[in-house]
Amino acid sequence: MMKIKTAILGYGRSGSTLHADPIEKLPDFELTSVCDIDPKAKENASNRFKCRIYDDYMEMLQKETLDLVVIVTQNNQHCRMTCDCLKSGKNVLVTKPWAINADEAEEMIKAAKESEKKLLPWLPARWGCDLLRLKELIESGVIGKVFQVRRSEFSFGIRHDWQTLKEFNGGYLLNWGPHLVDQPVQLIGKPVKSVYGELKQIINPGDVEDVFFAVMKTEDDVTIVSEYNIGSDNLPNWIIQGDKGTIYVKTTEIEIHKASLPDAVDPTTYGNKTKIDVINDRIQGTNMITMNKRYGDSMVIYPHIARVIRGEEQYMVALESALNLTKLLDAIRKSHETGQLICLTDRLKII
Secondary structure (H helix, E strand, O other): OOOEEEEEEOOOOOHHHHHHHHHHHOOOEEEEEEEOOOHHHHHHHHHHHOOEEEOOHHHHHHHOOOOEEEEOOOHHHHHHHHHHHHHOOOEEEEOOOOOOOHHHHHHHHHHHHHHOOOEEEOOHHHHOHHHHHHHHHHHHOOOOOEEEEEEEEEOOOOOOOHHHOHHHOOOHHHHHHHHHOHHHHHHHOOOEEEEEEEEEOOOOOOOOOOEEEEEEEEOOOOEEEEEEEOOOOOOOOEEEEEOOEEEEEEOOEEEEEEEEOOOOOOHHHOOOOOOOEEEEEEEOHHHOOOOOOOOOOHHHHHHHHHHHHOOOOOOOOOHHHHHHHHHHHHHHHHHHHHOOOEEEEEEEOOO
């Protein structure tokens, strides 16, 4: 079996771990080159892989025979670099956010079609252990018909990097939105018909938001609340409400609160409250799923990528799905800028 000749474009924190680790360890891949402008990053990559090192990715594209380029650079660079790589005849995996807006996403899709090469948006949270386990629980009917989902992350952490700057299209909507907006929409599996959003800058330096809050309504009237907020990390990451109970998730621990409802209400008791028994069922994180990675396991995702590059299966993240997620993030930002609820004429189906 021929190895997939791979280059990493951007050897920073994510490039050197989430992507370099599986490329290094899995037999499907051969890391032939790394491109970065930072001298320390280039030195680290050279010492680790003994591969060819570049600071100009166009030179790398010209000189290297590559099956795949993994782009892990600043947000404002993704579109241009992806299109250049595709036009040079290389398949591309591009980190989140794969595009800063829908116009960029459509330009990238056009480049992929014209080059007849594969464009793979990196949305690892779709493999998240919490999402996969919650799908099983919802399908089992344990809390009945779901009418509201809340997906949240909280931190008092302060960043001091390009993610805090508008010139690089930083901000937490593009940084965390591909996780926190996408996951609950994946869970419900229905198109989104309206969006309301708010962005705030609270404690980070720079000039972009470090808090976002979005309320979405699906086609079947399920309310989805997604947020990254400043607060204690002891708050629930998921709250899923159904007509027979509620599911709470804190990191990898699940609590199911099931309501024991009567089959019928005695009409002679009109005006009185019907007592509802609630049964609590705590499920430890180790029982969620075996890989136990909340934002996906790159050692699980990369073998799938290898099969996709070889043409053995379709990539789990369809381009139309990734495009519609980007449109949804655009709508959240537009709602914040206008102060209005955004009604989507084209229902955004991103499953």
